[in-house]
Amino acid sequence: MPALPATRLHVHEVAPRDGLQMESVFVPTEAKVAWIDQLSALGYAKIEVTSFVSPAAIPALRDAEAVMRLITRAPGVVYTALVPNVRGGERAIDGRVDEFNLVMSASATHNLANLRMTQAQSFRTLAETTRLAQQAGVAVNVSLSCAFGCPMEGAVPAATVADWVARFADLGVQGVTLCDTTGMADPGQVLALCSATAQAHPTLALTAHFHDTRGLGGANVFAALQAGITRFDASLGGIGGCPYAPGASGNVATEDLVHLLQCLGLDCGMDAEALAPAAQTLGELLGHGLPSAVGRAGPRWRRHPLPADFEQTRERALARELAM
């Protein structure tokens, strides 16, 4: 039986960026900031605060500068933001982000559809943006989309993923996130790909990012733990998704991830039940329910009351017992 990690685990909240960008409402800046401040108290290792893409491209995140300026930063939390290019990187540096989160896709088709660039163009942009971060002394993480499959192309070979990760490592980035963008990963594949990546790059901070599209979010987290992964993206309430995979549900819910880690006796410095008020805030801001399973059912340690007729039932059963 593979040992699970004995070290502290790192939970990364992606709802403010990866989640909100899929929502049709604009959450007002003040409310967004208050909600992120609420998140900052919950024990996250990292919070993806916003995105420095063009405000026209993602109106939901058009207040990136204001949000970065107005949040109260908790000690020990890494405040990261999505950075699409050098122009975005300059804005992110002005916003004093702790980390650039750069993105490209392991699938050529998805890269074109999502980023409107060829993979060669994306990599060039990513390398330039990494140099800017390095000059400014800011850390860089690269999120590799479709690392476990592309909804349009199908399977993405493990060798393709290995090539891209090696190219990112050669740029000197601190971390890489393997993203199962549309929920195509299975736990066998996760064990194999995460183990191979960790072995090839022992000094890279590897993060796993799963979606619960086909009921395998928890299984993939468990497999990644078995592969030694200690950093996980998750989205409060399970919001998020991908525009190229209709019917796909969102990211693994943070409540569900933290609950699983707690059930396994692993330490991530967080408590699934303590997330409920922030999830309630989020649901009110969005005006709809959230898909998190633990949000609905409660953690497994919550006791349910006895049925109203329980004492009568017991007395009757014991009376039959004596009559025998």
Added chain:
Amino acid sequence: MPALPATRLHVHEVAPRDGLQMESVFVPTEAKVAWIDQLSALGYAKIEVTSFVSPAAIPALRDAEAVMRLITRAPGVVYTALVPNVRGGERAIDGRVDEFNLVMSASATHNLANLRMTQAQSFRTLAETTRLAQQAGVAVNVSLSCAFGCPMEGAVPAATVADWVARFADLGVQGVTLCDTTGMADPGQVLALCSATAQAHPTLALTAHFHDTRGLGGANVFAALQAGITRFDASLGGIGGCPYAPGASGNVATEDLVHLLQCLGLDCGMDAEALAPAAQTLGELLGHGLPSAVGRAGPRWRRHPLPADFEQTRERALARELAM
């Protein structure tokens, strides 16, 4: 990394009994029989057809005799039914079931609340009913509820589960199902409990029965596979649940289970997509949607179309490439 089972896996459909008993509608006998006949063609190892409890107790299954008489039995499929006591066993023998599925709970509280008997009374009944089956040459499986925890009592010690399984084995039953009745299991616990049970009883046919209450159905199946379990209960569409755990979602959906096994390259003789027509029938009979994730999102090998503007996007990107 633990090896997954190399042998054929057995999928047991429990929706006709465990699923329908939670539904408020009565599915007319003819429609129920036609639907079960549809299931019989899909590759299941076992189908739990009905329950020989008192018709007053579970009106949804009041047509047990008629259903057993009218279904067309596919060769190789085991047709089992829930049998609560000797009286039910006599009816089940008349109905020519292949197997009695007997139930009791590893939790004293849940046993009283659900079966209205003490565990001692339940075990006595179970032993008498097993003798009846043995006299009639009918196989016996015991489904042990709350083997991974009780929603009212909390944790159920592994030693308690081991004791009950040993007592069932001593009666000479063929199989035992470890049931996570309200979705409290985690994959670490599943690995430990399933491995220990399989090692203690190498000749017993062990089945795992999970609920997806807290997003861990798939994770628990994966862990059970790592423990060498080759038999799984599942419910088409993910229907079912437990009256003592409000908010709990249903059984692991058969579509989700089969999809996971297919993704892992394991052979269960079934295809997740081939379940769709039977799931559609079920949704129409019940008049509501079904919670299966794969039912909603489709299997991971389903390709999504390219965005409408994909060719334009590509041409523009390539033109920029040439201009550089």
